[in-house]
Ligand SMILES: *[C@@H]1O[C@H](CO)[C@@H](O)[C@H](O)[C@H]1NC(C)=O
């Protein structure tokens with residue numbers, strides 16, 4: 001009997017080790033797979049290239065290296081400054097080319113204008129979540145940029161309010177449901193609504209929802225932790241969320257989970273603004289500094305203020321049962337926005353979104369283009385006057401986001417294995433890329449692979 005059992009345990013041990021090798025092997029192999037994507041090939045003749053290089057351009061050239069805007073080539077005037085904007089890569093070596101702009105989502109470490117010469121400035125526009133591309137979470141990556149436009153307030157052209165139409169929109173009481181009505185609705189509806197359809201994300205929000213659901217009812221209409229169906233015409237995650245009837249439904253709930261897909265300073269989306277507008281108190285997991293952007297200091301419940309899930313739940317239950325205390329969170333809807341930081345940002349914002357576009361107003365892409373154009377002209381002016389020119393240098397404060405975390409079964413945050421791995425992948429890419437930039441090296445697949453391996457060995461992933 002004894003030896004038989006031992007045979008079994010050897011078999012299990014063998015199987016376990018075999019599986020482990022398979023998993024690790026797969027991961028290591030896919031490390032290489034992911035860095036070996038092909039750079040897009042651009043077809044042109046040498047004649048075409050020469051023609052472009054000789055073309056007389058009377059303003060500094062700003063080249064979108066990622067073909068984000070689709071602009072073949074056009075002068076734009078920004079106040080007293082003028083620049084030539086294009087996505088045509090044939091301008092790369094044109095004597096007037098001054099800035100390369102990159103759209104974060106499309107930026108690839110193996111497709112860059114390398115070698116980089118010292119007079120070339122690089123700019124980053126990235127309004128997206130860290131989940132979209134972890135490259136910019138890393139200091140090494142951010143250090144290669146001179147100009148930035150991101151959600152971080154420290155970026156050069158910050159767009160933290162990119163999802164907020166206007167202060168008037170936020171203050172609207174059009175959809176508001178009275179507390180007594182909300183109480184009545186609770187015979188059919190839960191006190192809390194959750195509507196997310198992008199599941200298993202770096203912030204691990206679904207796990208938090210599940211933890212809370214152990215103590216309190218939550219209606220989850222999205223695909224994540226789904227437990228309630230929306231009417232058919234509201235199911236589309238993009239269209240549906242902006243639908244009049246969806247607004248009316250959401251407004252019936254006392255609380256809305258406003259959980260971002262990744263945690264980063266100043267990463268704030270419509271997930272916060274929408275419930276605020278509707279008069280459903282947001283329960284926020286997102287930017288650690290979200291307070292700075294709230295309408296007033298008593299307008300949202302912030303998950304991080306609580307030591308445990310139980311404590312958070314107790315607070316939600318208390319507010320659900322005490323109308324007077326609950327209504328304090330909606331006081332601002334009557335008295336208006338008192339957060340001066342928020343109102344100043346909205347008043348001074350020189351870009352518009354959506355329906356509140358005033359005539360002649362630009363979007364933030366055009367806004368950033370002009371911002372960079374003006375900066376370059378400032379330095380041109382300074383050189384002409386023989387003054388010292390300005391130095392433009394980004395750093396991790398212009399984006400830089402922490403490594404993803406997960407909730408364990410006690411509700412504590414622990415490293416998030418899968419996303420952590422992605423995050424480290426990008427760290428190695430960022431370090432390698434910076435090495436290429438700093439040493440003015442041209443890109444080569446072999447050299448890149450060689451270098452990235454050096455960084456991978458000091459990985460603290462496994
Ligand atoms: C919130 O703001 C109000 C009005 O501006 C102020 O009286 C109150 O002390 C503030 N509360 C906290 C906790 O900061």
Ligand SMILES: *[C@@H]1O[C@H](CO)[C@@H](O)[C@H](O)[C@H]1NC(C)=O
Nearest residue numbers: 143144145146390391392393
């Ligand atoms: C742009 O950034 C690079 C890399 O940090 C730096 O070497 C260069 O001096 C910067 N250019 C300007 C105009 O500040």
